[in-house]
Amino acid sequence: MLRSLILAAAGNETVKRAVAGAPISREVVSRFVAGEGMDDAVRAARELSEQGLSASLDHLGEHTTDLAQAIAATETYIGLLERLAAEHLTPAAEVSIKLSAIGQGVDEDFAVERAREVCAAAERAGTTVTLDMEDHTTTDSTLRILEDLRTDHPSVGAVLQSYLRRTEADCEALTGLGSRVRLCKGAYAEPDEVAYQDKHDVDLSYVRCLNALMAGKGRPMIATHDPRLIAIAAERAARYGRVPDSWEYQMLYGTRPTEQQRLIELGHTVRVYVPFGQEWYGYLMRRLAERPANVSFFLRAVATKG
Ligand SMILES: Cc1cc2nc3c(=O)[nH]c(=O)nc-3n(C[C@H](O)[C@H](O)[C@H](O)COP(=O)(O)OP(=O)(O)OC[C@H]3O[C@@H](n4cnc5c(N)ncnc54)[C@H](O)[C@@H]3O)c2cc1C
Numbered sequence: 001m002l003r004s005l006i007l008a009a010a011g012n013e014t015v016k017r018a019v020a021g022a023p024i025s026r027e028v029v030s031r032f033v034a035g036e037g038m039d040d041a042v043r044a045a046r047e048l049s050e051q052g053l054s055a056s057l058d059h060l061g062e063h064t065t066d067l068a069q070a071i072a073a074t075e076t077y078i079g080l081l082e083r084l085a086a087e088h089l090t091p092a093a094e095v096s097i098k099l100s101a102i103g104q105g106v107d108e109d110f111a112v113e114r115a116r117e118v119c120a121a122a123e124r125a126g127t128t129v130t131l132d133m134e135d136h137t138t139t140d141s142t143l144r145i146l147e148d149l150r151t152d153h154p155s156v157g158a159v160l161q162s163y164l165r166r167t168e169a170d171c172e173a174l175t176g177l178g179s180r181v182r183l184c185k186g187a188y189a190e191p192d193e194v195a196y197q198d199k200h201d202v203d204l205s206y207v208r209c210l211n212a213l214m215a216g217k218g219r220p221m222i223a224t225h226d227p228r229l230i231a232i233a234a235e236r237a238a239r240y241g242r243v244p245d246s247w248e249y250q251m252l253y254g255t256r257p258t259e260q261q262r263l264i265e266l267g268h269t270v271r272v273y274v275p276f277g278q279e280w281y282g283y284l285m286r287r288l289a290e291r292p293a294n295v296s297f298f299l300r301a302v303a304t305k306g
Contacts, residue, residue, distance in 0.1 A: 003289045007189035010285035031254045032287050033060070034276040038076065041276040042083050044253065045093040052264045053272050055093040056130055056250070057084075060277035061101040067110065070103035074114040076277075078121040085125035094128040096273060099142055112145055119153040130157035130180065130221075135188040136164060136195065143170065154178050157221065161186030162206035163195045171209040175216025182221040182250060183209050187286040207232055214240045214247070221271065223250035225259070234268070245269055252287070 034044035045055045059077060064070045077095055084093045095118065102114040115131070122129045131146055133139065142158075149156045157180030160167045164186060174181050185202050186195070196202050206229055213220035214236040222233040230249065237247055248269035251260055260270050275283055288294045 004189055006285055006289040006295070010282055010289070029280050029284055032252070032275070032284060033280045034253060034274050036276065036278050038080055038083060038276070041080060041274060042087060042089070044274045044276070045084060045089045046087065048272050048274070049089060049092050051261065053260060053270050054248070055089075056096045056271055056273050057093060058096040058098070058132065058273060058275045059101070060275050060279040060283055062098045062134065062279070062282055063100050063105060064103060065106055067103055067106060070101065070106075070110070070114055073101045074117055077118045081118070081121040081125040081127070084127065090125045090127035094130065094271075095122060096130045096132050098132045098134060099145060100134055100138065104138065104141060104145070108141055108145070112148055115145060115149055116152070119149055119156055123153060128155045128157060128180065129153070130159065130182055133159035133161055133184075133186075136190050139164065139166070139170075155180065157182060157219075159184060159223075160209065162209050163190060163202045165194060165196065165205075167205065168208050168212065171212040175212060175218050177217040179216070179218030180221060181213055181218055182223045183213060184223040185226075187290060189289075203229065210236055214242060220247040221250050222247065223273070225251055225256045227259075230259070230263070234266075 034040045041057045041059075045057060048055045057080060059073060059080070061069075061073055064073065077097060081090075081095065084090050097115065097118060099111050099115065102111050102118075104111040115129075119129050131142055131149075133142060146156060146158050155178065158174055159182040160170050160174070162183065162185050164170075171181065171183070183206065185206060196205060203226070206224070210220065210222065210229070210233060214233075220233075222229070224230060233247075233249065244267050248271055249263055250271045250273060253272050253274045260272065263270050
């Protein structure tokens with residue numbers, strides 16, 4: 001209920017202006033976002049690397065309708081990849097990209113060309129790109145673009161969301177050699193026709209998908225903060241005889257850092273998803289929607305300022 005309310009508010013322009021303009025928002029944002037500029041992203045990647053953690057850097061922005069903005073986002077990624085390589089932060093740091101930020105909603109072919117430029121820059125930098133997954137209306141297009149990009153850049157990774165009823169089949173289709181798949185629960189408000197509504201069903205689907213990926217030949221990237229799923233992932237990896245660096249855990253910046261460290265100490269690879277940039281509103285709303293504790297953190301911060 002709270003989740004749907006917040007996700008509905010996320011699409012409301014008036015709410016967006018009020019939240020984005022409130023001075024307190026920046027303070028709250030800094031818990032989940034590395035900062036607004038490229039320097040902040042590079043600093044976060046360096047700090048994580050010093051702690052033995054890998055990173056996936058995400059330049060915030062989505063649903064671009066302006067192609068000039070899509071080109072600017074592409075250039076930011078290319079510049080970032082050059083910086084990461086120059087500072088020897090690759091391959092531990094890679095990038096995550098939302099296709100809607102580089103024009104997917106306007107012209108799919110245009111977005112593919114921009115994505116190709118980012119993939120080529122990542123290759124030059126000695127690292128990889130993962131295509132974030134957005135709402136279900138973009139899933140087919142995103143998987144089509146993934147297939148296209150993987151012809152020249154086989155290391156491009158996908159994201160699959162266990163709340164979608166279709167995802168088990170999508171996982172089966174992406175278990176080939178070298179296929180990098182980030183498995184998450186899914187962060188958007190989706191209708192019953194396409195997505196499980198009950199949390200338990202989403203978790204059961206997650207485990208079925210996890211089994212398929214662990215049994216396959218690709219690289220499962222287990223993106224969750226859920227203690228039960230974290231434990232199941234390790235147990236399945238052992239069952240399928242996986243060596244430690246053939247799969248990884250992923251968590252969000254600012255979320256469960258102690259758990260990230262614990263997993264590292266057990267010998268696992270842990271990658272932290274690090275968002276940066278000025279367009280933090282949609283991202284923040286999804287984080288608030290998935291965890292009531294995040295909402296109370298937000299409200300507490302507002303109350304202390306008041
Ligand atoms: C690296 C990464 C990349 C992602 N990329 C995408 C993407 O491309 N597309 C997309 O739709 N979604 C993406 N997501 C978001 C994802 O879909 C979920 O919305 C988000 O991860 C919350 O789900 P959860 O699995 O962590 O568990 P939840 O169902 O939110 O929580 C389950 C349990 O985990 C524990 N937990 C969760 N959060 C915390 C916390 N902050 N502190 C302590 N315990 C906690 C609690 O015990 C909780 O009951 C990504 C998530 C990660 C980690």
